[in-house]
Amino acid sequence: xxxxxxxxxxxxxxxxxxxxxxxxxxxxxxxxxxxxxxxxxxxxxxxxxxxxxxxxxxxxxxxxxxxxxxxxxxxxxxxxxxxxxxxxxxxxxxxxxxxxxxxxxxxxxxxxxxxxxxxxxxxxxxxxxxxxxxxxxxxxxxxxxxxxxxxxxxxxxxxxxxxxxxxxxxxxxxxxxxxxxxxxxxxxxxxxxxxxxxxxxxxxxxxxxxxxxxxxxxxxxxxxxxxxxxxxxxxxxxxxxxxxxxxxxxxxxxxxxxxxxxxxxxxxxxxxxxxxxxxxxxxxxxxxxxxxxxxxxxxxxxxxxxxxxxxxxxxxxxxxxxxxxxxxxxxxxxxxxx
Amino acid sequence: xxxxxxxxxxxxxxxxxxxxxxxxxxxxxxxxxxxxxxxxxxxxxxxxxxxxxxxxxxxxxxxxxxxxxxxxxxxxxxxxxxxxxxxxxxxxxxxxxxxxxxxxxxxxxxxxxxxxxxxxxxxxxxxxxxxxxxxxxxxxxxxxxxxxxxxxxxxxxxxxxxxxxxxxxxxxxxxxxxxxxxxxxxxxxxxxxxxxxxxxxxxxxxxxxxxxxxxxxxxxxxxxxxxxxxxxxxxxxxxxxxxxxxxxxxxxxxxxxxxxxxxxxxxxxxxxxxxxxxxxxxxxxxxx
Numbered sequence: 117x118x119x120x121x122x123x124x125x126x127x128x129x130x131x132x133x134x135x136x137x138x139x140x141x142x143x144x145x146x147x148x149x150x151x152x153x154x155x156x157x158x159x160x161x162x163x164x165x166x167x168x169x170x171x172x173x174x175x176x177x178x179x180x181x182x183x184x185x186x187x188x189x190x191x192x193x194x195x196x197x198x199x200x201x202x203x204x205x206x207x208x209x210x211x212x213x214x215x216x217x218x219x220x221x222x223x224x225x226x227x228x229x230x231x232x233x234x235x236x237x238x239x240x241x242x243x244x245x246x247x248x249x250x251x252x253x254x255x256x257x258x259x260x261x262x263x264x265x266x267x268x269x270x271x272x273x274x275x276x277x278x279x280x281x282x283x284x285x286x287x288x289x290x291x292x293x294x295x296x297x298x299x300x301x302x303x304x305x306x307x308x309x310x311x312x313x314x315x316x317x318x319x320x321x322x323x324x325x326x327x328x329x330x331x332x333x334x335x336x337x338x339x340x341x342x343x344x345x346x347x348x349x350x351x352x353x354x355x356x357x358x359x360x361x362x363x364x365x366x367x368x369x370x371x372x373x374x375x376x377x378x379x380x381x382x383x384x385x386x387x388x389x390x391x392x393x394x395x396x397x398x399x400x401x402x403x404x405x406x407x408x409x410x411x412x413x414x415x416x417x418x419x420x421x422x423x424x425x426x427x428x429x430x431x432x433x434x435x436x437x438x439x440x441x442x443x444x445x446x447x448x449x450x451x452x453x454x
Numbered sequence: 455x456x457x458x459x460x461x462x463x464x465x466x467x468x469x470x471x472x473x474x475x476x477x478x479x480x481x482x483x484x485x486x487x488x489x490x491x492x493x494x495x496x497x498x499x500x501x502x503x504x505x506x507x508x509x510x511x512x513x514x515x516x517x518x519x520x521x522x523x524x525x526x527x528x529x530x531x532x533x534x535x536x537x538x539x540x541x542x543x544x545x546x547x548x549x550x551x552x553x554x555x556x557x558x559x560x561x562x563x564x565x566x567x568x569x570x571x572x573x574x575x576x577x578x579x580x581x582x583x584x585x586x587x588x589x590x591x592x593x594x595x596x597x598x599x600x601x602x603x604x605x606x607x608x609x610x611x612x613x614x615x616x617x618x619x620x621x622x623x624x625x626x627x628x629x630x631x632x633x634x635x636x637x638x639x640x641x642x643x644x645x646x647x648x649x650x651x652x653x654x655x656x657x658x659x660x661x662x663x664x665x666x667x668x669x670x671x672x673x674x675x676x677x678x679x680x681x682x683x684x685x686x687x688x689x690x691x692x693x694x695x696x697x698x699x700x701x702x703x704x705x706x707x708x709x710x711x712x713x714x715x716x717x718x719x720x721x722x723x724x725x726x727x728x729x730x731x732x733x734x735x736x737x738x739x740x741x742x
Contacts, residue, residue, distance in 0.1 A: 201542045203549075248725040255485055255541045255683075259675060260724040266672065267717035274710040380553065383546060416557040423554035430547045431536045 122454040127447045154445070158395070162305060166297040175297050179365055181405040182300030183209075186358035188382035188389070188397035189307055190351035196392035197315050198347040199327030201254070204261035206378035208355020209362065210268065210371075212238040216360040217284040217369030227290055231360040238356030243349040250344045253330075265374040272371055283370025290364055300361050304398060307354055311394050314350070323347055377419075381405070384426040390436030399438060457701055459584045465697025466597040467656055469690050471670050472677035473604065474648030476689040479678060480621045482638035484534055484544050488552035489649055490671030494559060496522040496650030497662040501569055511572065519650050526646025530639050538638075552671070560664045569662040571654075593655050600651060601690060617641055669713070676716040680723045682730025692731065695719075 136147040166175050187205045195201045216234040219225045225233070249260045272278055279285075290296035314320050325333045326340050326347075333340050363369045381404060382397065389400025404422055411418035429436065471493070478486045496518050503514030529551055537543035573589040580586075608614040619627035620637050628634050652670075660666070673696075681692030696719055703711045723730060 417561040419557040420554045423550040426550040
């Protein structure tokens with residue numbers, strides 16, 4: 117660049133994006149595939165994964181990835197569509213896990229019943245417990261949610277209820293290995309596309325309004341706490357769902373369900389994948405969790421590793437991979453003279 | 455009598471743990487979730503200067519203070535400054551740094567009985583018919599002295615006054631020529647050093663463990679939240695409240711409830727009165 121002229125980067129939408137925006141996208145295969153191909157690749161890729169990966173071990177890892185993906189989705193939805201930063205994903209996971217464990221081990225309900233019941237009941241319980249904190253904002257909500265899993269962790273140990281430090285054992289696994297691999301994947305897909313639908317409905321608009329300017333929403337005579345409660349219920353039900361699946365995969369429920377891992381990794385995945393995109397967190401999990409499994413031999417070094425990735429992304433590229441990829445897909449860039 | 459003496463000791467320990475966190479939050483509005491990591495780093499630094507480098511106890515403490523202050527300043531200068539003003543990113547970034555440091559230590563095989571610091575003065579004495587070891591009394595004396603020195607420092611020195619100016623009104627302080635970024639770095643260094651002082655005073659009473667880092671973070675947050683985030687005197691008073699509550703529960707219910715008390719205090723305070731018992735009420739900033 118020579119002196120005297122300032123250049124700036126100009127971004128323009130690609131023609132094909134503009135053409136495929138409306139009903140006209142049905143006019144040609146090219147535009148149709150421009151719209152549907154990314155989604156199809158995601159869906160088919162996820163469904164084929166258990167077939168492609170070698171061996172039982174990695175199939176199991178895929179299921180764990182899906183568990184984290186559900187948690188990351190719930191974090192992403194709460195933080196970037198509702199403005200409530202919840203640092204305690206482990207609380208949702210633990211609630212769902214313990215409910216499933218009790219339903220299955222004590223009352224003998226099969227996984228088909230115990231998982232949905234745990235999701236709904238767990239969502240209700242989490243929402244009720246978080247209800248007093250819902251009016252809190254920003255830093256205060258983050259701190260209080262970070263403390264919830266720690267509090268229940270210590271409480272379970274101190275009171276020696278729900279199996280205490282030993283946990284609850286003797287929980288049924290999924291009927292058949294195919295179910296174990298496909299149930300989490302299908303749940304992730306359903307939740308992902310369901311959430312994408314939800315944030316584009318009128319209620320999604322309300323959620324975003326609450327995030328952007330809650331005082332303005334209040335001034336319009338709308339009770340924002342109801343919307344926040346609904347959002348917390350949706351997110352915590354998703355978290356409980358992941359916990360319920362995890363317990364049936366591990367066939368064990370204990371206080372490690374409330375461990376920090378389940379709070380910090382979904383956040384890292386969201387930041388890396390692209391916050392607010394809903395797809396980004398899922399992809400972030402598919403990048404982070406396998407890496408962390410590969411590093412399992414190094415013990416806690418893997419936590420160091422993903423904490424450092426998280427810091428690097430938050431400082432250097434805070435938009436995340438998915439936002440970057442979407443921009444490249446939809447727009448082209450050129451240098452123009454100012 | 456037991457309850458009163460050990461309550462005071464426990465309260466002063468809590469105040470020491472929390473002062474660094476309160477200072478950083480009060481001045482730069484950064485909730486420094488790497489506080490526990492700084493605490494553990496300084497304990498480890500003193501240990502390694504003492505045992506590996508073979509310095510004498512006093513100089514290794516001084517060297518460790520310098521190192522931990524520099525670490526704090528570096529964390530601010532290279533990471534937190536980039537996400538300034540975005541509270542959530544600040545929390546996530548500082549928490550991730552703390553996690554990286556603590557888990558790095560754990561991976562490095564840093565655990566167990568081998569890492570202990572010697573007490574300053576051996577022996578015990580009787581205080582109000584309760585036998586206490588002299589180190590614990592020193593903790594109370596030095597802790598009180600540090601609170602006093604901090605008060606004098608923030609009221610009578612140039613840097614201290616600049617820090618208080620920042621804490622009260624950042625824009626007005628900038629208009630009077632106070633460099634807000636530089637002051638924030640200074641506050642982070644001071645906060646880190648306070649964490650280090652707490653570590654040096656409290657770690658000789660037990661082992662240096664990674665889990666101590668997490669517990670210190672939780673206790674510091676508990677004290678600061680109950681006292682009101684950003685209020686230093688509130689933090690000191692709240693540490694007495696939580697300190698005595700912990701000792702009472704330990705005596706009447708059992709030691710495993712200590713942490714439960716701290717966590718319950720955080721949750722209840724945030725739910726009932728987010729700005730804490732002694733904080734100024736800023737209702738619209740905290741809750742809707």
